[in-house]
Amino acid sequence: MTKLLFVPGSLRAGASSTALLHAMIARLPGGTTAETADIAALPHYNADHDGGPETARLLAQVKAADGVVFVTPEYNYSVPGVLKNAIDWASRPGYNSVFKGKPCLIVTTSAGALGGVRAQGHLRQILAAMLAEPFTWQEIVVPFAPKKLTDGTFTDAETLAFIDPAMTAFLARCG
C-alpha cells in the first residue's frame, strides 16, 4: 500500500486547486491511500512554540507518507502564505525534518494563463531547503483552473489525462 499525503494551498471553500486535488485522489489506482492535510488548523509559525496538536498531526502525516502531493494556486508570483506556514512548521529541525528525502509532487494552478508556474519554481526551491525530493517530470501547471470546474468538481479531461502518467511515475518512485 502506497500512502500519499495531499497538501492543498488554498483555504477557499470553492477553490479550484482543491477541486483538482479531490479529482486526483478520485483517480488514484488501487493499492494507494490518500490523506489531506488540514493546513487551515495550524497556528502561525513561531519558534517559541511547538505548534500544538495540529502541527504534531501534520508532522506525523508527512512522516507516515510515502510521498507528498502539493496542489496549490499561485499567490503574488509565489506560494500562498498559508502553505508556506505549514511547510515552515514541518521543516524543523532544519535539514533533518520529516521532509528530508521525502518524494514530493508539485501541482500548481491559476485563474490566469500561466498555471502558477512561478509558484511551481518557488515550491521546488523551498523543498530543496528541506532536503526533500521534488519529483522531476513535465511540470504540472494548470491554467484557467476555475473554468475547469463543473458544479464545483474538476472535470477537465485533458488536464486529468496529462496528470495521470505523472502520478503513475510518482507512485512508482514512492513505492
Ligand SMILES: Cc1cc2nc3c(=O)[nH]c(=O)nc-3n(C[C@H](O)[C@H](O)[C@H](O)COP(=O)(O)O)c2cc1C
Ligand atoms: C492573494 C492572491 C494573489 C494572487 N496572485 C496570483 C498570481 O500571482 N498569479 C496568478 O496566476 N494568479 C493569482 N491570483 C489569482 C488566482 O489564480 C485565483 O484567485 C485562483 O482561483 C486561486 O486559486 P483557488 O481557486 O484554488 O483558490 C491571486 C489570487 C489571490 C487571492
